[in-house]
Amino acid sequence: MTPPESWTTSSGEETEALAARLLGRAPPRDAPCRVVTLSGELGSGKSTFARGALRALGATGAIKSPSYTLLETYELPGVNVVHLDLYRLENPDELENLGLADYHRPGQLWLIEWPENGAGRLPPADEEFRFSIGPDAHRIQRIEVSTALR
Numbered sequence: 357m358t359p360p361e362s363w364t365t366s367s368g369e370e371t372e373a374l375a376a377r378l379l380g381r382a383p384p385r386d387a388p389c390r391v392v393t394l395s396g397e398l399g400s401g402k403s404t405f406a407r408g409a410l411r412a413l414g415a416t417g418a419i420k421s422p423s424y425t426l427l428e429t430y431e432l433p434g435v436n437v438v439h440l441d442l443y444r445l446e447n448p449d450e451l452e453n454l455g456l457a458d459y460h461r462p463g464q465l466w467l468i469e470w471p472e473n474g475a476g477r478l479p480p481a482d483e484e485f486r487f488s489i490g491p492d493a494h495r496i497q498r499i500e501v502s503t504a505l506r
């Protein structure tokens with residue numbers, strides 16, 4: 357298992373740039389589905405990070421918040437992305453009708469905010485990003501989950 361790594365960012369722009377660096381390249385053809393969770397307190401930068409990744413992958417215009425629709429999907433050059441925000445989900449069973457299984461396919465990237473609200477109804481994460489707000493900067497920690505441990 358890769359040891360956790362962490363970064364600090366001092367602005368939304370820096371958080372977007374970090375996401376672009378870490379998630380902003382389309383995967384090789386037929387790469388396995390990549391499930392990425394974004395956890396942490398309100399306002400810690402999860403949506404900012406998702407926006408940075410989406411823009412780097414080729415999304416143009418305003419990035420819509422999925423907080424009411426639960427999910428937004430993007431067909432980008434070389435990668436399809438599903439962005440979920442489960443903040444408003446009251447029960448993981450509400451995910452049953454979204455047809456999420458359709459998105460669990462090679463080449464797909466998942467970005468999931470508030471994954472804890474969907475516990476038991478989401479595929480296992482490949483990478484977890486944890487966001488927190490420190491006195492001088494926001495902290496972003498990455499934990500890669502080894503396939504061997506799942």
Ligand SMILES: Nc1ncnc2c1ncn2[C@@H]1O[C@H](COP(=O)(O)OP(=O)(O)OP(=O)(O)O)[C@@H](O)[C@H]1O
Pocket residue numbers: 365366367368370371396397398399400401402403404405443469487493494
């Ligand atoms: N270092 C930083 N990283 C990210 N955002 C920052 C940073 N410093 C200030 N901000 C500001 O804080 C806000 C972060 O909001 P954002 O919507 O990304 O948080 P969130 O974690 O998605 O919150 P929520 O749980 O409410 O969805 C943005 O307005 C952003 O400009």
Ligand SMILES: [Mg+2]
Pocket residue numbers: 402403404441469
């Ligand atoms: Mg958010």
